[in-house]
Amino acid sequence: MSFAPAGQLRILEPAAAPHPRKAFDTALSESGLFPLRATGVQVLQINVGKVCNQTCKHCHVDAGPHRRESMSRETAEWCMRVLERTTIPTVDITGGAPELNPNFRWIVERSRELGRHVIDRCNLSILLVPSQAGLARFLAAHRVEVVASLPYFQEAQTDAQRGEGVFAKSIEALRLLNSLGYGQPGSPLKLNLVYNPAGAFLPPPQKALEADFKRELARRHGIVFHSLYTITNMPISRFLEYLLRSGNYERYMDRLVQAFNPMAAAAVMCRTTLSVGWDGTLYDCDFNQMLDLPVRGEFSHVREFESTRFASRVIATGVHCFGCTAGSGSSCTGTTAG
Amino acid sequence: MAGYYHQEDLARFGDVGKNAPELWQKFNEWYGAVFAEGALSAREKSLIALAVAHALQCPYCIDAYTTASLESGSNPDQMTEAVHVAAAIRGGAALAHALQMRNAVDKVSM
Known part of the structure; x- marks a missing residue:
């Protein structure tokens, strides 16, 4: 089963709920945040495509080895022109497995030449794929921050979400990164892990879980890292399919809505992020990208980028946004109101 | 038990307060305090x-x-x-x- 974005949006509509469900814009209005506006562009998040070596059950991108969408060199060059014309400090490269894009290393090199901080959202197992030989050393040589997915410090939960054998590969990849200096105390080679729940529940408190991860990964596998980011599963694509298939959808959505936190809403990542799709279309975030909700206005392609136009834009929102505002909040760098 | 217990009733726990709202409020305050970090x-x-x-x-x-x-x-x-x-x-x-x-x-x- 795979939903087109329009079908997902129809399911997510509050009017489709069996009982009254608050609209996201209503929650924003009640918090004095409507319309939600950007406060600048601190992060240029480039999604270079949907090709991945894994097929994770919760993936909001619906990524996998079967996907063919991949950013062209021309579009990647437009992204770099955005950097040349602005002082956006951080480039956040995601996918799919972003490293599988043929332009990945060029984007990293060019971004670093321009003096930007670069983040690679890495699934870890990609570091062991034969065609990616030398990837970990390349990342280290360019001082790329690695933000790596590891949903739990136990094999069962990790493999249930990301596929059989992924946990063992992840541990091997983390050891490789540690051997290069990543994650070591005081090291400039930043290694941060991402937890997301292996099911239809919200993430635990970030700090307490980080302490668990540090203790257990060190004790069981001798692995060190810097920070843990807890991220809420978004009701989009494969996770939405899972919620519907397992009969958890209505309850999960009610949970997200009831847990709306105005402080988390004020700090959502889309206010400081601009997201570029594999074809160059601009979005407020990676989730809007997967729902085909581009930035508002007539200019929505990276070749039309104009910093003043996007710095205070009105953000396109929907019911799925409750995923970023529930509890302590959720973003690509973990909680926002914790 | 299926005829008596319904999962969706969990969300309706607050209905218990309809006929004794003061007692319900006291219960809620005490319950919340019990489960707070301490x-x-x-x-x-x-x-x-x-x-x-x-x-x-x-x-x-x-x-x-x-x-x-x-x-x-x-x-x-x-x-x-x-x-x-x-x-x-x-x-x-x-x-x-x-x-x-x-x-x-x-x-x-x-």
Whole structure:
């Protein structure tokens, strides 16, 4: 089963709920945040495509080895022109497995030449794929921050979400990164892990879980890292399919809505992020990208980028946004109101 | 039990307050204070609640504190051990009453 974005949006509509469900814009209005506006562009998040070596059950991108969408060199060059014309400090490269894009290393090199901080959202197992030989050393040589997915410090939960054998590969990849200096105390080679729940529940408190991860990964596998980011599963694509298939959808959505936190809403990542799709279309975030909700206005392609136009834009929102505002909040760098 | 217990009723717990709102309010305030972080963490309190829920065999409480335990950072290994603690106490309590039986046997025996 795979939903087109329009079908997902129809399911997510509050009017489709069996009982009254608050609209996201209503929650924003009640918090004095409507319309939600950007406060600048601190992060240029480039999604270079949907090709991945894994097929994770919760993936909001619906990524996998079967996907063919991949950013062209021309579009990647437009992204770099955005950097040349602005002082956006951080480039956040995601996918799919972003490293599988043929332009990945060029984007990293060019971004670093321009003096930007670069983040690679890495699934870890990609570091062991034969065609990616030398990837970990390349990342280290360019001082790329690695933000790596590891949903739990136990094999069962990790493999249930990301596929059989992924946990063992992840541990091997983390050891490789540690051997290069990543994650070591005081090291400039930043290694941060991402937890997301292996099911239809919200993430635990970030700090307490980080302490668990540090203790257990060190004790069981001798692995060190810097920070843990807890991220809420978004009701989009494969996770939405899972919620519907397992009969958890209505309850999960009610949970997200009831847990709306105005402080988390004020700090959502889309206010400081601009997201570029594999074809160059601009979005407020990676989730809007997967729902085909581009930035508002007539200019929505990276070749039309104009910093003043996007710095205070009105953000396109929907019911799925409750995923970023529930509890302590959720973003690509973990909680926002914790 | 299916005819009596409905999962969706868990969300309607607040309806209990309709005929005694002051008592409901007092219960809510006390309940909230009990589960706040204190000398015990929210995670520890959720595990205790999960274990007690099993001892009482309350399906609503099992449902609610399974989620609460996961969302406070417990994993299924820890939750299963907590339920075993509850089960051991229930089983042990039953077995300890064998002394009542032995006393009764002694009383009526020559």
